[in-house]
Amino acid sequence: MTDAQFRVTLASDDTTPVVVASGDIDLANVADFSDAMAKAANGSTALTVDLTEVNYCDSAAVRALFAVAATTELTMIVAATGPIKTLLGISGLDRVAAVVTME
């Protein structure tokens, strides 16, 4: 089974809700990732998704993120180099959502 954790921090008066993902995200658990983002974004116009602790994710996660970006102001935090950054660039996700890189 694919192991991942999705920590959800709901919005407060002046902060954006955050989902911190870690582990692997693939077809087997991408629905959990979508659920976590929906729960966090509930009623908020913006959502931050931190992917810096994700070891593996692919187009399954990209599709879930595109769906969120269609209705929400999405910011993703990713490692400055590596396949996730490549994935966001090739898919064009970095053109519909903000990307913050961490060294």
Next chain:
Amino acid sequence: MDDSTVPALCVRVPAEPASLAIVRAQLRQWFQSAGIAPDTAADLLLAVGEAASNAAEHAHDGAAHNVELTVTAAATGDGVRLAVCDDGCWKPPPESPGNRGHGLRVIAALVDTVHLSATRNGTTVEMTKELTR
């Protein structure tokens, strides 16, 4: 590659989402045995993962039997050859600018060559990547 004599890897699993983690665990171990640098291994893991994910998602479309997914990795003289095969009868999605069909573009960006063959008897994605010693 530190050692081009590392034995080839062959992983055969049911073509379903739950198999993807198994494929990645085997590949991660093989990349390490083959002495492939972690950054390169992560790129190759994503390339294979995209192809395997496509197979796990679509291989059962229109198939009357239990579809198997076979992933192989082998050291070559100057790099690695990777293949993802299934015995289903799906058609890979055409390239599109929408948010579907990214898989093949992602693969093409990560490896040196990618060859896709889809027949009535299955789909195979073959990839090669040159590695500096």
